[in-house]
Amino acid sequence: MKLLIGGEAGDGVFSTADMIAKAFSRAGLHVFTSQIYSSRIRGGHIYTTVRVSDEPLQSQGDHPDFVIGLDLNTVELHGKNVNPGGAVVYDNSAGEVDPKIVGNGNVTFLPVPAKQVAQKELKMPVMKNLVLAGAAFRALEFDPNLEILGTMVEERFGRKGREIVEKNLKAAARGKELVSESLNGAHPLPLMKGADKDLLLLSGSDALSLGAIAAGCRFTASYPITPATDVLEFMVKRLPKLGGACVQAEDELSAVHMIIGASWAGVRSITSTSGPGLSLMVEGLGLASMTETPIVVVDVQRAGPSTGVPTKTEQGDLDLLVYGAHGEAPRIVLAPSDTEECFRMGAEAFNLADRYQCPVFVALDQFLGQAKKTLPGLDINSVRIDRGQMAPKNGSKDFRRYEVTDSGVSPRALPGRVEATLNATGLIHDEDGFPRDNPEVRVRMMDKLFRKMEPLREEFPGPQVHGDQKSDTTILAWGSTKGAILEAMEILREEGITLRLLHFSYIWPLPRKKVEEAIGSPRRVICVENNMGGQFAGLLRREIGLDAEKLTRYDGRPFTAKGLRKSLKRRLSE
Amino acid sequence: MSQALRQPPEKIDVKIYEEHSSPVWWCAGCGDFGVLKALKIALSELGIAPQDLALVTGIGCSGKIGTYMNGNNFHGTHGRILPIATGVRIANPNLTVIGLGGDGDGYAIGLGHLPHTVRRNLNITYIVMDNQTYGLTKGQVSPTSDLTYKTSTTPEGNIEAAVNPLAIALAAGATFVARAFSANQKSQVDIMKAGIQHEGFALINIFSPCVTYNKVNTYKWFRENAYELAAEGHDPKNHKQALEAAFRSDKLPLGIFYQIDRPTFEAARPGATETPMVDLPIEGQDHTGLLKDFA
Numbered sequence A: 001m002k003l004l005i006g007g008e009a010g011d012g013v014f015s016t017a018d019m020i021a022k023a024f025s026r027a028g029l030h031v032f033t034s035q036i037y038s039s040r041i042r043g044g045h046i047y048t049t050v051r052v053s054d055e056p057l058q059s060q061g062d063h064p065d066f067v068i069g070l071d072l073n074t075v076e077l078h079g080k081n082v083n084p085g086g087a088v089v090y091d092n093s094a095g096e097v098d099p100k101i102v103g104n105g106n107v108t109f110l111p112v113p114a115k116q117v118a119q120k121e122l123k124m125p126v127m128k129n130l131v132l133a134g135a136a137f138r139a140l141e142f143d144p145n146l147e148i149l150g151t152m153v154e155e156r157f158g159r160k161g162r163e164i165v166e167k168n169l170k171a172a173a174r175g176k177e178l179v180s181e182s183l184n185g186a187h188p189l190p191l192m193k194g195a196d197k198d199l200l201l202l203s204g205s206d207a208l209s210l211g212a213i214a215a216g217c218r219f220t221a222s223y224p225i226t227p228a229t230d231v232l233e234f235m236v237k238r239l240p241k242l243g244g245a246c247v248q249a250e251d252e253l254s255a256v257h258m259i260i261g262a263s264w265a266g267v268r269s270i271t272s273t274s275g276p277g278l279s280l281m282v283e284g285l286g287l288a289s290m291t292e293t294p295i296v297v298v299d300v301q302r303a304g305p306s307t308g309v310p311t312k313t314e315q316g317d318l319d320l321l322v323y324g325a326h327g328e329a330p331r332i333v334l335a336p337s338d339t340e341e342c343f344r345m346g347a348e349a350f351n352l353a354d355r356y357q358c359p360v361f362v363a364l365d366q367f368l369g370q371a372k373k374t375l376p377g378l379d380i381n382s383v384r385i386d387r388g389q390m391a392p393k394n395g396s397k398d399f400r401r402y403e404v405t406d407s408g409v410s411p412r413a414l415p416g417r418v419e420a421t422l423n424a425t426g427l428i429h430d431e432d433g434f435p436r437d438n439p440e441v442r443v444r445m446m447d448k449l450f451r452k453m454e455p456l457r458e459e460f461p462g463p464q465v466h467g468d469q470k471s472d473t474t475i476l477a478w479g480s481t482k483g484a485i486l487e488a489m490e491i492l493r494e495e496g497i498t499l500r501l502l503h504f505s506y507i508w509p510l511p512r513k514k515v516e517e518a519i520g521s522p523r524r525v526i527c528v529e530n531n532m533g534g535q536f537a538g539l540l541r542r543e544i545g546l547d548a549e550k551l552t553r554y555d556g557r558p559f560t561a562k563g564l565r566k567s568l569k570r571r572l573s574e
Numbered sequence B: 001m002s003q004a005l006r007q008p009p010e011k012i013d014v015k016i017y018e019e020h021s022s023p024v025w026w027c028a029g030c031g032d033f034g035v036l037k038a039l040k041i042a043l044s045e046l047g048i049a050p051q052d053l054a055l056v057t058g059i060g061c062s063g064k065i066g067t068y069m070n071g072n073n074f075h076g077t078h079g080r081i082l083p084i085a086t087g088v089r090i091a092n093p094n095l096t097v098i099g100l101g102g103d104g105d106g107y108a109i110g111l112g113h114l115p116h117t118v119r120r121n122l123n124i125t126y127i128v129m130d131n132q133t134y135g136l137t138k139g140q141v142s143p144t145s146d147l148t149y150k151t152s153t154t155p156e157g158n159i160e161a162a163v164n165p166l167a168i169a170l171a172a173g174a175t176f177v178a179r180a181f182s183a184n185q186k187s188q189v190d191i192m193k194a195g196i197q198h199e200g201f202a203l204i205n206i207f208s209p210c211v212t213y214n215k216v217n218t219y220k221w222f223r224e225n226a227y228e229l230a231a232e233g234h235d236p237k238n239h240k241q242a243l244e245a246a247f248r249s250d251k252l253p254l255g256i257f258y259q260i261d262r263p264t265f266e267a268a269r270p271g272a273t274e275t276p277m278v279d280l281p282i283e284g285q286d287h288t289g290l291l292k293d294f295a
Helices: A013-026 A072-081 A114-122 A125-139 A147-160 A162-183 A204-214 A229-238 A252-264 A275-291 A318-323 A339-356 A366-370 A439-451 A479-494 A512-519 A535-544 A561-573 B014-018 B032-046 B062-068 B081-091 B103-109 B113-120 B165-172 B185-197 B219-225 B239-247 B288-294
Strands: A002-009 A030-036 A043-053 A066-069 A087-091 A108-112 A200-203 A219-222 A245-248 A269-273 A295-301 A332-334 A359-365 A372-375 A423-425 A464-467 A473-478 A500-504 A506-508 A524-529 A549-552 B053-057 B072-075 B096-102 B124-130 B176-181 B202-207 B226-228 B252-259
Touching: A002 A013, A002 A072, A013 A030, A013 A043, A013 A125, A013 A147, A013 A200, A013 A372, A030 A366, A043 A072, A066 A072, A066 A125, A072 A087, A087 A125, A108 A125, A108 A162, A114 A125, A114 A162, A125 A147, A125 A162, A147 A162, A200 A204, A200 B288, A204 A229, A204 A295, A204 A339, A204 A359, A204 A366, A204 B288, A219 A229, A219 A252, A219 B081, A229 A245, A229 A269, A229 A295, A245 B081, A252 A269, A252 A275, A252 A295, A252 B081, A252 B113, A269 A275, A275 A295, A275 A318, A275 A359, A275 A423, A295 A339, A295 A366, A318 A332, A318 A359, A318 A506, A318 A535, A332 A339, A339 A359, A339 A372, A359 A366, A359 A479, A366 A479, A423 B062, A464 A479, A473 A479, A473 A535, A479 A500, A479 A524, A479 A561, A500 A512, A506 A535, A512 A535, A524 A535, A524 A561, A549 A561, B014 B032, B032 B062, B032 B124, B032 B185, B053 B062, B053 B081, B062 B072, B062 B096, B062 B124, B081 B096, B081 B113, B081 B124, B096 B103, B103 B124, B103 B165, B113 B165, B124 B185, B165 B176, B165 B202, B165 B239, B165 B252, B176 B185, B185 B202, B185 B252, B219 B226, B239 B252
Parallel strands: A002 A066, A066 A087, A087 A108, A219 A245, A219 A269, A269 A295, A295 A359, A332 A359, A423 B072, A473 A500, A473 A524, A524 A549, B053 B072, B053 B096, B096 B124, B124 B202, B176 B202, B226 B252
Antiparallel strands: A002 A043, A030 A043, A030 A372, A200 A372, A332 A506, A464 A500, B176 B252
């Protein structure tokens, strides 16, 4: 079932939706949320969708079955999209909904004068959302004694005193009463029962941040930017307790250089940004590459170019992530395909950065970064820490930080922690780190810089393989699109169309051989991406000479399973 | 200062700073020679070992100073000395962090970082070798060049008023602002020592003539136009006096303009620990508590 909670920006839409989603997960139900909003603080229209099931979900679903309208506008915008048999609970304090919308007998409309009740009975209009939540739970036959909601209200408002807690509980109870009258004993949309214990509910950004902390990240410097600010705010609440530090830098030029400095001094460091900030950081990336300083950069991609559409999702920065730099600067690019991978790669990025002494990008997007999903748990203490090759502490004064080894990796030392003094520079340098411009040194150091990355072509896994191995059509995709594609494939399978999906999370350096072997030679290859030009298709063409068809979406929205089913079916018939 | 590796500070041999360095490429007579000499003396008198030193240097002739002496050196991108130094300092407050660069690096492309680093008041010493020109790119105008100064990019004479970095720093809340002249060894050494020992951000602008390109602001010119603030009875705790001195253009004051104490970022930040961040253990920790927020 899919819920949609909508209202004006500033009205508590997200907090109400989060509360409902959490209540579901506490009840042992699986949840997948999605946030849709604009670049404004008050007014307009924003909404969260909460898809819920008794089984794990991998995408956000399509049209809603149940709408909670904090205002009439929500009902007018989404009422027509509600699936037959669905329901709409909404606040009619400000007036009534256009009868044309309500007229459709397939959907049950349940008005509740939430704001009036909150104002008159509780003297706190802000509690109107709890009134609606109570009403919604009643209509869904969920948490009948409001126990789960009660616990959450205690947790959230306990600090503000008993009176506030009681009022919140009363608000929910009143909503339940009021909607019971409208329902008149009928149960339009009972929610399924949940059975899974101890589910976690978290976003891609949360999961990534947890992975980073588990991997020993203790410093972050970032500049607030939609939709990446979540990571900075997450770290600000947790790093100091671990002795770590956070700086809200004055800009992204500063942020990337702060983490370079901290990392050079030996602390695992991260910055998080989106497209416009990444553009500013490009020079810094080159510096990290050339000085062989490990850094982790999270790009929560949004629609570009330039200011683009700040609150909308896109997989638009791939070319920038892989190639962005003047000259040739080595780097690693990871693109988690789901929340679990956000955690795993949020941790793995640091080991890779230390072992290969280069920048590591973790590419999310607004959709994956902000979608909340239930997980059965996270093995947060199982993260292995590998700092790569470190020089011995009691080493010689003549230690050469950029020694040209066979592997290309030079053992690393930290300033102030060894006898030798260390020189790092963005200039081409000799093995002691002193700038040199002669041709032999230039070639030797450039060769070393790239030679060290080559083992990744063997080490990195190839694409994950899903679906029918014998299908003559292969879908290629990367990053956050996996869930929608897998679900689309399930729907198509039931319609007699089977496909194979190769999904990529390890983007660069591309493990070419594994990729070629995995792809083989299907009759048709369609590359599905959330950008306009098919950047990943372009990358595959450059790397392995593959000429894939492109299926792109670039309206700022993520793919949906039903939408993909339609597009793929149409494409396959061409 | 490091407690982990070194004994309490005591004077060390200045020759140690000549080890592990490369031949100097500055033009004969370059003001930066004076800065380099004074810095080595200041550090040796403070007993700061090269291993405990982090020289964060910029792009340009002045930025090369990092490889012309012993010490850990991070030679970064143009204009980004202060953010890099910030990261180094937060990661390991036992390192003595000194930023070194020119007026182009610090006051053109890098000026945006100055007020914010000042606001944070990290314990970093920032030495700007100000020659009012762009040396390494062959003599273009700089933000500190005088009006009418003629260069390849201002053939009709500079029409942009000079930036006032000391005033900018003072306005942003700087806790240590000073100016020196590279030909005056003793006062440079004194100011550098004071700046390095100051618990907070120290801006030291050092007039460092470019003998190759700047034929206006020469050693002679500075000897005629600069004077010692201290001789006037200047009170370095008086912010208004400091600003007046910073805005003085008829004659150029030298010395410590302003010095007060304010908590440093490293000490005031949430999570500050005695142990440097780089030495905190990260393996084998129990992070299950972090999951509570998501249950």
